[in-house]
Amino acid sequence: MYTGLWLSLGLGSACAVSGCSKPAARVERPPPAPATAAVVRPTPEQQAILATLPSPYREADLFNGQAKFALCKSCHTVAPGAGAAFGPNLWGVFGRRSGAASGYVYSQGLKSLGVTWTAETLDSWIANPRAVVPGTKMAYAGLEDARDRVDVVAYLKTVTMRPSKQKTPRVADPRRPASH
Numbered sequence: 335m336y337t338g339l340w341l342s343l344g345l346g347s348a349c350a351v352s353g354c355s356k357p358a359a360r361v362e363r364p365p366p367a368p369a370t371a372a373v374v375r376p377t378p379e380q381q382a383i384l385a386t387l388p389s390p391y392r393e394a395d396l397f398n399g400q401a402k403f404a405l406c407k408s409c410h411t412v413a414p415g416a417g418a419a420f421g422p423n424l425w426g427v428f429g430r431r432s433g434a435a436s437g438y439v440y441s442q443g444l445k446s447l448g449v450t451w452t453a454e455t456l457d458s459w460i461a462n463p464r465a466v467v468p469g470t471k472m473a474y475a476g477l478e479d480a481r482d483r484v485d486v487v488a489y490l491k492t493v494t495m496r497p498s499k500q501k502t503p504r505v506a507d508p509r510r511p512a513s514h
């Protein structure tokens with residue numbers, strides 16, 4: 335079942351160019367996802383990584399996180415030693431001080447932010463980067479949906495740490511039939 339069904343993650347590059355200049359509208363925390371939402375079955379390794387996160391991140395939908403992370407990928411690399419793209423490399427970002435990836439020139443604001451990246455601090459960051467660091471170089475309006483942020487943060491964890499040497503597998507879409 336792991337063939338040919340992957341969501342294309344090539345979206346979003348155009349947004350990097352245009353800067354995705356939506357106004358940074360903020361919303362109240364939306365209601366949780368309906369109980370009927372299909373659940374992705376993560377691999378044992380992904381499960382082990384998720385288990386290191388607090389709730390609700392540990393129950394996240396990795397497939398949705400993977401899809402929503404496509405836009406982040408237009409500016410960020412995640413593999414170890416992959417180097418900076420438009421934004422800093424995110425390998426090992428959990429537990430790292432903000433503004434500390436080597437070889438990347440941060441904005442003054444992010445350099446002096448002084449937080450440790452955790453599920454919670456990352457969640458607020460991607461909700462509205464400009465609210466956290468006015469003048470940030472991260473030209474990203476923010477991810478409004480709280481559930482999407484939970485999924486992106488959890489997915490980010492699974493691709494920025496790797497207990498084994500194995501490349502993180504793509505997450506299957508449980509909602510799609512086996513033929514396309």
Ligand code: HEC
Pocket residue numbers: 349350353403405406407408409410420421422424427431432433434435439440441442443444445451456459460467469470471472473474477486490
């Ligand atoms: C348009 C390009 C762009 C997009 C899209 C983008 N980022 Fe960024 N990101 C940046 C830049 C540039 C910085 C550095 C900001 C600064 O120095 O002020 C950054 C900084 C960060 C940091 C801080 C890293 C550190 O070392 O302190 C994190 C974490 C991050 N981004 C995660 C994300 C996630 C997750 C997404 C998707 C939800 C995302 N970014 C989308 C460009 C982008």
